[in-house]
Amino acid sequence: MNQDPKVIVALDFDTKEEATALVAQLDPSECKLKVGKEMFTLFGPDFVKLLIAKGFDIFLDLKFHDIPNTVAKACKAAAELGVWMVNVHASGGLEMMQKAKQAIADSTHPETKLIAVTVLTSMDAEQLAQVVPAVTPAEQVTKLATLANQAGLDGVVCSAQEAKLLRDKFAPDFLLVTPGIRPAGSDKGDQKRVMTPAMAMKSGVSYLVMGRPITQSGHPLETLKQVNKDIA
Numbered sequence: 001m002n003q004d005p006k007v008i009v010a011l012d013f014d015t016k017e018e019a020t021a022l023v024a025q026l027d028p029s030e031c032k033l034k035v036g037k038e039m040f041t042l043f044g045p046d047f048v049k050l051l052i053a054k055g056f057d058i059f060l061d062l063k064f065h066d067i068p069n070t071v072a073k074a075c076k077a078a079a080e081l082g083v084w085m086v087n088v089h090a091s092g093g094l095e096m097m098q099k100a101k102q103a104i105a106d107s108t109h110p111e112t113k114l115i116a117v118t119v120l121t122s123m124d125a126e127q128l129a130q131v132v133p134a135v136t137p138a139e140q141v142t143k144l145a146t147l148a149n150q151a152g153l154d155g156v157v158c159s160a161q162e163a164k165l166l167r168d169k170f171a172p173d174f175l176l177v178t179p180g181i182r183p184a185g186s187d188k189g190d191q192k193r194v195m196t197p198a199m200a201m202k203s204g205v206s207y208l209v210m211g212r213p214i215t216q217s218g219h220p221l222e223t224l225k226q227v228n229k230d231i232a
């Protein structure tokens with residue numbers, strides 16, 4: 001029984017029925033689950049609590065980005081739902097991340113992990129240049145991860161392409177959580193900075209976030225089992 005599965009399945013569905021039909025096939029020893037903006041907006045905290053009650057570790061991916069006071073209170077509220085992990089955007093700044101971390105520490109669930117999104121995996125160099133000039137994705141990821149580390153966060157969301165760089169720079173327990181994971185031959189969709197599951201783990205990633213390659217595969221359970229085998 002694996003107490004700490006490495007795959008986080010992103011539940012990006014617009015009906016509760018589709019999500020629960022998938023979840024019914026899954027076991028908390030095989031994967032964790034991610035609830036993001038779409039499902040949280042549609043179905044709220046009760047949906048999250050239902051998944052927690054089934055024994056899954058839940059990554060509540062709401063990517064908070066606001067003034068420090070607002071983000072701190074939102075992170076406290078998220079932690080007190082009993083989720084395993086919460087995230088903010090590192091570009092919200094050092095003070096925002098420090099206050100968020102402190103709010104979780106002062107909450108009823110201080111063990112909740114807090115990580116920061118660096119550069120979205122859907123952005124390539126060209127798209128990044130439209131918002132932050134004269135910097136490569138790797139440089140920007142490193143800069144924001146350094147800030148998150150300084151703020152005392154548990155880790156970052158980055159692409160697996162930056163994982164080796166960050167793994168060499170930070171302590172082994174600094175979590176690298178990587179979306180943009182695509183098994184060989186699968187559709188990239190809107191993801192730009194991608195890597196296969198096995199390569200990502202070899203690069204020092206802590207957890208793989210996978211949505212469509214599993215949920216839209218037609219046989220999600222088998223796909224998940226194959227990924228778990230590939231990274232074992």
Ligand SMILES: O=C(O)c1cc(=O)[nH]c(=O)n1[C@@H]1O[C@H](COP(=O)(O)O)[C@@H](O)[C@H]1O
Pocket residue numbers: 010012036061063087117119120121122157158179180181189191209210211212213
């Ligand atoms: O924070 C995230 O989870 C996240 C950050 C990021 O940079 N890129 C990214 O794709 N995500 C999320 O990870 C999931 C990836 O899903 P797929 O592209 O379907 O595998 C989605 O739910 C995204 O919202």
